[in-house]
Amino acid sequence: MATVRAHVRLDEPELNNQTRPILRRKMNSWKRRTATLGRVRVPVDTGRLGRSIGEGPTRFTGPRTVTGSTHARTEYAAAVHEGRRARVIRPVRAKALRFQVGGRTVFAQVVRQGPMKGRPFLRNAGMAVAAEMAASD
Template sequence: MARIHARVEINEPALERETGSIFRAKHRSITRRIANQARADVPVRTGNLGRTIGELPMVYRPFHVSGGVEATADYAAPVHEGSRPHLIRARRAQFLHFWWHGREVFRREVFHPGVRARPFLRNAAKRVAAADPDVRLDYVELD
């Protein structure tokens, strides 16, 4: 029986120099495509939510790249995750004031029925990741 002994030395700084630019370029490409897909998928009423979608800064450490896409509008989380039914009470004034079916309405509180989740960011990330042959979905974390 023959035995073979081998010693492998990896020059990590050189490997990082070779792979770092590839990792950064791929991450930048995926992040940009997710942001563009999210802008296309976002629910539109005024267009403000779509305008607030942007890419987070890329953080690079050797052999690790991280970053993301976010929507910075105040109401982005309730649109994306949905909200439960809840009461809205007047806080700064005695009454809430709004127009409903052409009539002026004053109320101390109103019941909001909640809204269903519309996860435009998560869906965009899944769609882009599924379309990219270099991304293995069993390693992708989508919070």
């Protein structure tokens, strides 16, 4: 019976240098695909929320560890994505609020809006892309 012994020495700096481009490409692909799918899945009213979807920078946070993000930059993006509680709207500078309902102008002292359920379009897009990328690897 023969015995074989081997000694393996891992060159960590060289391994890091060779994996960085691969990790950067994978993260950039994930961000781009998530942003694209997020634009498809975003609830559409005016289209402004979908146009605000973008990608953050790709950063290396440690050896062979990379982070990146996809975001929506409108002021109401978090309320649409995560949902919000019921709220009361009152006029700030005027005596009444003015808005259109069915082609008629309506004035009100107070408007009560009900709660809004979250529609996590970016989270769902990211999960779908991650599952698709894991299945293809």
